[in-house]
Amino acid sequence: MAQSGKGKLNYRCPLCFMRDLDIDMFYDKDKKEYYCLRCQYTGDEADVLAKNEIIRIKYGRMYDRITDFD
Amino acid sequence: MDNTFVVNIIHRPEMVPEYAEKVTGQGKAEDIGRKALLTESLDIFKFQQETAHKNGLKVTIQMTYASLFNDEACELAKKDHEQYGDEIALSLLGLPCKEFREKYKTKDFCIWMFSMEDKKSIVDDVFGKFYDRFGFYPESTGSYYMDAELTNYIKEKYPMVKCAVATCWEEGPKAYHTCNNSWYTLFDGGPWNPWIPSKQNTHAPAANEAEDSGIVAIPHLSRDLLACYDGNGSNFGTHPQNVLRGMIYDTKTWEYPYLYNLIDQYRYLAKFNNGYSYNMMFVGPGWLNKMGRWEQPYELLKKSYEDGMAYYGELKKKGELIDMTMAEFADFYRKNKSYEEPECALWKDILYGSDKQLFWYADPYMRACVNMDQGGAVVDLRPYASKIKWEVGIGTKHVQDASYPFLIQEKYRAGYFTHYAGEGTVRSAKVSYNGEEVDLCLCRTHATFSQEGKKRILTLDPVEIEFYDLTVKIGTRIIFEEGSSNIQHERTILEMSNPDAEVEINEYIVACYGTTEYPEDMTGITLGVIGDNGEKTINYEYKCRDEKLEGASDAFAVIPAIDTKVSLSTDSKEGLGYIEEGYAFSPMFKLGYKKHISDKEVIKTWLNLEKAN
Numbered sequence: 147m148a149q150s151g152k153g154k155l156n157y158r159c160p161l162c163f164m165r166d167l168d169i170d171m172f173y174d175k176d177k178k179e180y181y182c183l184r185c186q187y188t189g190d191e192a193d194v195l196a197k198n199e200i201i202r203i204k205y206g207r208m209y210d211r212i213t214d215f216d
Numbered sequence: 217m218d219n220t221f222v223v224n225i226i227h228r229p230e231m232v233p234e235y236a237e238k239v240t241g242q243g244k245a246e247d248i249g250r251k252a253l254l255t256e257s258l259d260i261f262k263f264q265q266e267t268a269h270k271n272g273l274k275v276t277i278q279m280t281y282a283s284l285f286n287d288e289a290c291e292l293a294k295k296d297h298e299q300y301g302d303e304i305a306l307s308l309l310g311l312p313c314k315e316f317r318e319k320y321k322t323k324d325f326c327i328w329m330f331s332m333e334d335k336k337s338i339v340d341d342v343f344g345k346f347y348d349r350f351g352f353y354p355e356s357t358g359s360y361y362m363d364a365e366l367t368n369y370i371k372e373k374y375p376m377v378k379c380a381v382a383t384c385w386e387e388g389p390k391a392y393h394t395c396n397n398s399w400y401t402l403f404d405g406g407p408w409n410p411w412i413p414s415k416q417n418t419h420a421p422a423a424n425e426a427e428d429s430g431i432v433a434i435p436h437l438s439r440d441l442l443a444c445y446d447g448n449g450s451n452f453g454t455h456p457q458n459v460l461r462g463m464i465y466d467t468k469t470w471e472y473p474y475l476y477n478l479i480d481q482y483r484y485l486a487k488f489n490n491g492y493s494y495n496m497m498f499v500g501p502g503w504l505n506k507m508g509r510w511e512q513p514y515e516l517l518k519k520s521y522e523d524g525m526a527y528y529g530e531l532k533k534k535g536e537l538i539d540m541t542m543a544e545f546a547d548f549y550r551k552n553k554s555y556e557e558p559e560c561a562l563w564k565d566i567l568y569g570s571d572k573q574l575f576w577y578a579d580p581y582m583r584a585c586v587n588m589d590q591g592g593a594v595v596d597l598r599p600y601a602s603k604i605k606w607e608v609g610i611g612t613k614h615v616q617d618a619s620y621p622f623l624i625q626e627k628y629r630a631g632y633f634t635h636y637a638g639e640g641t642v643r644s645a646k647v648s649y650n651g652e653e654v655d656l657c658l659c660r661t662h663a664t665f666s667q668e669g670k671k672r673i674l675t676l677d678p679v680e681i682e683f684y685d686l687t688v689k690i691g692t693r694i695i696f697e698e699g700s701s702n703i704q705h706e707r708t709i710l711e712m713s714n715p716d717a718e719v720e721i722n723e724y725i726v727a728c729y730g731t732t733e734y735p736e737d738m739t740g741i742t743l744g745v746i747g748d749n750g751e752k753t754i755n756y757e758y759k760c761r762d763e764k765l766e767g768a769s770d771a772f773a774v775i776p777a778i779d780t781k782v783s784l785s786t787d788s789k790e791g792l793g794y795i796e797e798g799y800a801f802s803p804m805f806k807l808g809y810k811k812h813i814s815d816k817e818v819i820k821t822w823l824n825l826e827k828a829n
Contacts (some may be wrong), residue, residue: 156509208465
């Protein structure tokens with residue numbers, strides 16, 4: 147098995163991001179998956195992107211342009 | 217001042233951008249002199265400069281040590297200085313380059329972490345090199361953190377320096393954790409907006425001319441005063457790519473209203489600061505990497521920078537923004553602010569959708585945070601009155617830890633809620649009646665801000681406490697008076713369902729000291745309670761002891777490790793003052809004051825901070 151590298155973009159582990167950790171993932175080209183060195187997450191690009199959307203749930207007003215600060 | 221929103225935009229030509237070598241160079245042997253890296257770095261600098269100028273904005277160009285060896289970078293700076301009035305300044309960031317490594321034989325790059333001897337040598341080296349290049353010394357400098365000893369040395373040798381980027385707000389253990397415990401920027405506890413640092417400690421503003429370090433400090437970025445307090449600071453600031461790092465954007469439209477909301481909430485702070493508000497944007501070139509940055513492709517990074525600049529540019533065109541160089545800002549600040557004028561921010565959640573509201577206050581004597589979602593409890597407190605001497609860098613007791621110590625920090629030391637046993641740090645009050653007890657931390661409310669002379673007043677919306685057979689409505693005012701070094705809490709019983717009833721109010725502070733999440737040794741702390749009836753003391757030994765005194769005027773703690781005395785005082789003669797020692801599982805101390813009060817009665821207490829020695 148050859149060594150892992152970075153993918154075309156430098157994805158972070160979505161599960162670690164959820165606990166406020168920025169951990170770069172590495173890409174296993176044999177298994178065609180990203181994996182986290184710190185936790186047990188593995189997933190392909192589509193799964194990473196889907197989980198990145200879930201991350202955004204915590205930002206309840208992410209899409210709002212706020213003009214009233216009172 | 218009439219609604220003056222000042223913006224400092226800073227760029228630095230960094231020949232080896234942070235992250236670029238480590239991240240985009242993955243899979244290659246380290247070579248910080250790579251030609252491709254240098255070319256890309258300069259291209260990023262050019263792009264940033266062009267984008268600011270296109271939007272009619274003035275820039276402070278902070279030359280890095282590495283860029284002083286590069287003819288093209290220096291020529292670009294000179295040209296933009298002449299054409300656009302940009303200030304040519306000098307950053308103490310961006311030290312890494314072949315020349316630096318060969319000379320100093322180290323991979324260290326954070327100026328505050330070097331030994332004092334090396335700090336002096338590096339400062340003389342970079343200032344000398346700057347002079348050789350430009351024929352004058354810079355008026356502005358900076359780093360992510362500038363320790364007092366470093367600033368004092370610079371000011372002594374290069375008195376023309378008047379402005380410096382001197383801290384990153386709440387960049388401490390939280391940022392360290394986010395970076396997998398590998399990013400050693402530990403400097404929590406400073407002001408979020410510009411200030412005049414004292415000679416003794418950078419975080420603590422000077423109270424007078426004698427304490428004045430001689431510079432105006434600006435923060436590295438303007439950060440979200442709620443999100444950064446409970447999260448990774450590097451996701452929530454006036455730094456478009458930080459917002460992308462936080463994934464706070466729509467992946468379909470590439471829009472990020474949060475960035476504009478953040479800028480606008482900073483503009484709104486003029487309401488609490490005599491018409492003045494401030495923003496700082498300083499994007500290092502590593503964030504505009506052609507290879508993209510984490511999930512974001514270069515096109516999105518570029519767009520976000522262009523959008524950020526365009527927004528500032530638009531505000532300027534409307535006459536709602538004044539762009540200044542750092543040196544210009546220092547002059548403006550000196551002209552318009554006094555030493556004791558506090559910085560105030562009544563801040564609301566603009567990201568998560570909660571209704572939470574915090575009030576931040578900073579002056580030469582303290583930095584405090586009041587949490588309206590916890591009934592106006594003080595949830596963070598830094599005793600600037602102590603002006604703690606806290607040398608940092610190799611050869612000192614604090615090689616990396618530059619944070620200003622806290623007495624209260626609800627995230628690191630629990631706050632109201634603890635698991636199973638003990639208490640966390642907070643300053644609040646409990647109300648008791650017939651064996652029932654309610655802490656005001658559980659009474660969610662909001663505040664309005666007002667100013668009366670030298671007093672900044674938070675008036676909390678009244679809260680109702682429901683006991684089994686009594687309802688009590690309580691009003692709270694929290695008063696910060698310039699120069700007083702105290703916080704006054706004024707509680708009023710506004711209404712009781714039984715006007716003849718009496719309730720007990722227990723005003724208290726639970727505190728400790730530290731800079732991180734982990735406990736410090738409390739041995740050596742002296743607790744005392746004092747009044748007309750005498751004085752009782754406890755020398756802290758983790759023995760869970762307590763003392764009480766009828767008619768006490770003060771309950772206090774002296775904490776030699778941080779040269780601080782904190783006390784809770786009252787003007788009433790009829791209550792009971794008390795002190796409580798903690799124990800190993802709850803390494804805290806508690807100071808309190810209990811009194812029975814009835815309908816329409818008012819109780820006033822003051823939390824006071826002093827230098828202990």
